[in-house]
Amino acid sequence: MKELSLHILDITTNSINAGANKIEIKVEIDTNENYFRINIKDNGKGISKNIQQQVMNPFYTTRKIRNVGLGIPLLKAAAEQCEGFLKIQSVENVGTEVIAEFKNSHIDRAPLGKIEESILTILNFNEKFDLIYIHDVNGKRFVFDTREIKEILGEVDIKTPKILMWIKEYIRENIDKI
């Protein structure tokens, strides 16, 4: 995909479909160690051992309407093309963690892109869940946590258009500041 933020959106959708109510997305960029790492961790229903290998295969999907599922395979191929890897750690009924690592300076590594747009799309899903986004560049961190936002908002719905627009700008501004 043109932007890694679209991969993040895709993988996070799997977490929501797995019934997660807490999702943590971490983007870590280290220019000294030269890696760009994406880590998506959820507390969804998890993936059984024998299916963990199958999800790497593009012909595996839980959907019934078509026989192709490309979320994980596309991210895996993108990472491997940039001298990186993709790893899945999952325990049934506990949760799943997807780690994709790229060589940061690799010429084919797509830019992160508009991560704030991906987060907004995720927040707009109907299911109830908390989302934590951590953006770390060489140890300098920005943390966005919907639990904190919800506490401030009280009765006000996080999906109110004005709030969402504010969140989008807030995330962008803070990432740009790092």
Added chain:
Amino acid sequence: MNIKNMIEKLELDEVTNLSNDIEFENVYIGDLLSVVMSNAKENSIWITIQTHLNIVAVADLIDIAGIIIVEDMEVDKDTIEKANELEIPILTTDKSAYEIACGIYKLEN
């Protein structure tokens, strides 16, 4: 145009073992699979440098007529097996995407 006919005229190598008696209506060139997925039309010949199993999944998803892998890229074994199973011809060449596209254009006109 017929794939079998194109293989002969453009001297393409077959890595799948299929009859190739398939008519295609269009040509699409692209290496970013997500972009191919949203833009390539069905019954197209798809020209790419990608060789991963994912190309067969994309081709299956959008009903691609056949894939031409250019620039002398070596095709993964899994890719060939699955393409045979789904009857999607994969052809290879040492030429560039541009040269192959021009070749197909000349055949059509």
